[in-house]
Structure formats: C-alpha cells, structure tokens
Amino acid sequence: MSVFTFLISRKFFIHLGLAIGISGLLLLLSFFSINLYTHHGEAISVPDFSCLTFEQAQRMAENKDLRVEISDSVHFQDKEKGTVVSQEPVANSKVKTGRTIYLIINGMESEKVSMPDLTGISVRQATSDAEIFGLKIGKLRYVPDISTTVLEQYFKGKAITPNTMVLKNSIIDLVVGKGESNESTFIPDVLGLTTNEAEQKISLLSLNIGVTVYDKTVKTNSDSAKARIWKQHPKAGNESEIKLGSYIDIWLTLDNDLIPESPTENTKPDDI
DSSP states (O other): OOHHHHHTSHHHHHHHHHHHHHHHHHHHHHHHHHHHHHTTTOOEEOOOOTTOBHHHHHHHHHHTTOEEEEEEEEOOTTSOTTBEEEEESOTTOEEOTTOEEEEEEEOSSOOEEEOOOOTTSOHHHHHHHHHHTTOEEEEEEEEOOSOOSEEEEEETTEEOOTTOEEETTOEEEEEEEOOSSOOEEEOOOOTTOOHHHHHHHHHHTTOEEEEEEEOTTOOSHHHHHHOEEEEEESOOOTTOEEETTOEEEEEEESOTTTSOSSOOOOOOGGGO
C-alpha cells in the first residue's frame, strides 16, 4: 500500500483520531493535576491573630489550613505578654491554603536596658539622658557639696553602677549636690496635669512628687494614667519658694468639674 493510499484510508483516520483523543486527554489530566496541586483560583481570608497566644494562633491557623511562624518579638507595657501584636499578611488578606503567616509577639520578659552614668551632670541633663535609655528619674536628695551636679545614682535603695542591666521604665533616684547657689526655687503650678506631666515639670525644678491621692473616680491603672491634678500642696504662687528636693503633694481625679479650666503657668524658660 502506497503512502498516499494509507493517508486517505479509514485506518489512518482511526489512528489519527485516537492520537488526538489521547493527547487531549493527557493535556486535560495535566491541567487538572497542576490546578489541584497549586490550588489555582482558591483563596482564603487570613484570620486576625491579634491578642492571641502563639498556641491559640496555631490552632486557628490549622483550622484554616494555614501555618504561623514567629518572626520577631517586641516589648509593649500596655499589651499582654506572649500575645500577637502584628502579623504579615494582615488580617482579611486573601492567600492560598498552606501559606505561612508571620507573627510578631509581645515578649514574655520585660525589656532590659543598660544603666547610663548620670553622675557629674546636671539634674536636667540626667533626666534627659535617663529618658533616652527608657528610664525615669525618681526622688532627688540634696546634700551639702560644692558641686550642683548628680553625685550618686540609686536603684531600689541601692547604688547602681553604669552598664548594669535594669528593666526598662525603672525608676532611678539621684543624690545631688546643693552647691553654693540659692537653695530654693519657686513652687510650680501643676493643676490640670497628669502625674507624668507633673513629674517632668517638678523634676526640672529639682523637686519631688510627694503624697499622691486619687479620689473615688479613679478605679484602674488606666484611670490613674488619665487622671488630672485638681489640688496641690503647697500651693503655687509667684512669691512662694521651696527648698530644692522638697515634696509637692498632689490630688487627682477624673471629674472635670474639679479641675481648673486654665491652670496658671508659673514656669518661665529662664527660671528652669
């Protein structure tokens, strides 16, 4: 049989049809196999893992056919330790199943910082340096000395040396020389301020916060942070002076009716 005769024969067309059919079937099987393997077109919404522990996030991810992994840890005082504070991809993003979601967790241990050397500098500079390191200045004790700089630094009643690791936001007490200058300063007006604002203002004048009294409107730690001073002792006045290192007692409330509308500002740039 010649080639031409074979090409126009019924047998040839049967074989050609079978070849085309088998090829098409193989292509369809390949397409569906790849589609199944890659989950083409299949996407799910990423859950919100915020405020969950890593174990809780793992269980939630498994239910969604996702995976989670800790990428970093941070330290937030106002968030529960060991819980998720952020994630990537973010909640409600569309991803394929099996995707890994990277989590940032609030560390279980509080962050520590290296204690700076605050001696030999002014109280103002020591306060600024302490804030840079995430520390706070507590009580100031003035002693007779020719210098007016910080002489000693204390943590929880004990002398602390530079480079000692302490928890961030720790309170550092200072011993300061009185020097030969005037040992008194004016009494600042702290009415209407929060405790933190008053501490900063009073510290710049080399004074201390004394007794702190909260009224019945203040019930939680969050309330105490927002409460404002409605009374102080001794009272502020242009002619009133107080010795360096003295204490100012404050009374705080959340009742706006008790708080003066326009507290008198006695602090002048040249006075600090």
